[in-house]
Amino acid sequence: MYSEIIKNLKTDVRLTEALQACMNCGICTAVCPAAEFYEYDPRSIAVSVQSENREKIIDLLESDTIWYCGQCMSCKTRCPRNNCSGLIISVLRKLSQETGAFTKSRMGRQQYLILKTIGNNILSRGYCIHPTTVVPETHPEQGPVWKWIYENMHDVYAVVGANLDCDGPGTMRKINSIDLNELNNIFIVSGGMKFFDTINHFSKLKAIEMGMVDEYGEADMEKYTQYLLQE
Numbered sequence: 001m002y003s004e005i006i007k008n009l010k011t012d013v014r015l016t017e018a019l020q021a022c023m024n025c026g027i028c029t030a031v032c033p034a035a036e037f038y039e040y041d042p043r044s045i046a047v048s049v050q051s052e053n054r055e056k057i058i059d060l061l062e063s064d065t066i067w068y069c070g071q072c073m074s075c076k077t078r079c080p081r082n083n084c085s086g087l088i089i090s091v092l093r094k095l096s097q098e099t100g101a102f103t104k105s106r107m108g109r110q111q112y113l114i115l116k117t118i119g120n121n122i123l124s125r126g127y128c129i130h131p132t133t134v135v136p137e138t139h140p141e142q143g144p145v146w147k148w149i150y151e152n153m154h155d156v157y158a159v160v161g162a163n164l165d166c167d168g169p170g171t172m173r174k175i176n177s178i179d180l181n182e183l184n185n186i187f188i189v190s191g192g193m194k195f196f197d198t199i200n201h202f203s204k205l206k207a208i209e210m211g212m213v214d215e216y217g218e219a220d221m222e223k224y225t226q227y228l229l230q231e
């Protein structure tokens with residue numbers, strides 16, 4: 001699972017830009033908004049990657065830690081060595097997804113929900129977030145007014161000048177099938193679809209490992225989804 005981990009880490013082109021020579025000064029942690037709220041230290045992540053500390057890198061791939069980063073890139077603007085901890089973390093996240101390590105942490109497992117929502121929205125509708133998929137019962141963070149907006153969606157969006165799910169121009173317009181096909185083809189040739197398959201594959205293995213199976217012994221992904229929503 002991790003046999004090529006250091007090689008794969010070093011061959012990611014983003015690491016060349018993200019890590020020149022870390023001097024362990026801690027400025028990235030000092031400016032990092034995520035470090036204010038979590039047990040999270042981008043400095044130590046940069047140092048672990050720079051020193052190619054295999055054990056620590058594997059720990060990171062399997063941990064919640066790499067999912068705390070908000071990808072704001074404030075660290076990039078302040079690093080005296082022009083490193084970018086946020087980009088280093090992007091590389092670690094990709095490795096975590098490719099190896100299945102993401103299923104070992106609570107926040108990592110949420111990748112499956114993100115794939116089911118944002119990933120599927122992009123492929124089926126052409127939008128990362130589409131209001132019809134933000135169901136009030138599973139998105140309490142939207143607040144009490146959202147339920148009313150959700151139930152009166154077409155009227156509300158028309159009032160603000162959107163063209164929700166309709167043909168023609170305008171915000172939230174329906175994306176036609178030719179453009180959607182092109183978008184799907186981009187995901188196929190760029191490896192995005194394979195990446196989605198990988199996340200699906202490891203999530204199914206995790207569901208089976210946790211005993212969430214149907215009568216045929218296949219992964220019960222509906223049950224797994226409900227578990228992730230509560231986790």
Ligand code: SF4
Nearest residue numbers: 022023025026028079
């Ligand atoms: S600010 Fe730059 S040099 Fe300092 S610890 Fe962070 S990555 Fe290393």
Ligand code: SF4
Nearest residue numbers: 032069070073075086
């Ligand atoms: S990109 Fe990530 S590590 Fe860098 S400052 Fe933002 S949250 Fe912190």
